[in-house]
Amino acid sequence: MANNNTVLIKIKRQNGPDSKSYWEEFEIPYRPGMNVISALMDIALNPTTRQGKATTPITYESNCLEEVCGSCAMRINGRVRMACSALIDNLEKPVRLEPLSKFPVVRDLTVDRSVLFENLKRVKAWVPIDGSYDLGSGPRLLPEDQEAAYPLSRCISCCCCMEACPQFNESTGFVGAATISQVRLFNTHPTGKALKRERLSALMGDGGIHECGYAQNCVEVCPKDIPLTRSISEVGREVMKQAIGDLFRK
Ligand code: SF4
Ligand code: SF4
Ligand code: FES
Incomplete structure (x- = not known):
């Protein structure tokens, strides 16, 4: 905190995809329980830098404010996490906010994450029903299968x-x-x-599952505690089985 009543926030800004980035500092009133999104809302109320210069409000994405919509991911003090669950009280000061570094910046803290949706299309991450006729209620899922699938279904993209x-x-x-x-x-x-079969084949080529170095950073940062490394091992095994089977089928 800049003093007991204010919080100092440094934000890496960028006016557009091709502009140069720059930093601005803001000193905002401290309130107990505030999080990074509420701090950004406070800045929007009075977009003036710590040095007293009028500026534009910060562009960022957020919606649910409870780690459900997945839109508010950013780098906070150098670590990727959800801004809505990042409590100011628990963060080292000054708080440094940056956009995700591996996605094209749209403006300020907003990035273009469409690569994930393209990847999900590549592996056909959906249940194939066309909706043109009544398929009935579908096969029953055993409770133990539901239990195994539920954690995976919690992905918020x-x-x-x-x-x-x-x-x-x-x-x-x-x-x-x-x-x-x-x-x-x-x-x-x-x-x-x-x-x-098609999904496993889609993971065989360039950019497929063999690129994973098993560093396990992914599982450390996932806000929904999805067992990602277990998924990588299981899918990796299936991909390998299918690839070997395909060799013998030739
Ligand atoms: S284990 Fe996770 S973080 Fe590591 S390389 Fe694979 S996907 Fe990436
Ligand atoms: S697996 Fe976890 S970290 Fe990755 S997109 Fe889904 S919720 Fe986010
Ligand atoms: S605002 Fe929805 S996950 Fe943070």
Whole structure:
């Protein structure tokens, strides 16, 4: 805190995708229980830097304010995390806010995370039903299968796992842990597994599962505690089985 009644926040800003980044400092009134999003809202109320210069409000994304929508991921004091659950009381001061570093900046703290959605399309991360006729209620899921699938279904597409992954970069084109975990989820679903073969094949080429170096950063930063490394091992085994089977089928 700048003093007991204020908090000092340094923000890495950028006016557009091709602009140069720069830092601005803000000193805002301290309130017990405030989080990074409420601090950004306070700045929006009075967008004036610590030095007294009028500036523009910070652009950022947020919606649910309870770690459900996945939109508020950013780097806070150098570590990727959700801004809505980052309490100012628990953060080292001054608080440093930066956009995710591995995604194109749209403006300030807002980045373009569409690569995740492209990756999910690549592996067909959905249950294939076309909705044109009544399929009935579908196969029953055993309670133990529901229990195994539930943690995987909690992914909020925040991209924290990709930001923290040393292998997720332009040179590898690696799809990242979230996508692999969704493959596991949809391949175990009784209707979803109709596309299992295609999903595993999609993870064999460039940027596929073999790019993972098993550093486990992903599982450390996932706000939903998704067992990502377990997903990577299980899907990796399945990919290997299918690849060997394909060799013998040739
Ligand atoms: S285990 Fe490591 S290399 Fe693999 S996805 Fe997670 S962070 Fe990336
Ligand atoms: S797996 Fe976890 S860290 Fe990765 S996108 Fe999903 S919720 Fe976010
Ligand atoms: S605002 Fe929805 S996850 Fe943070």
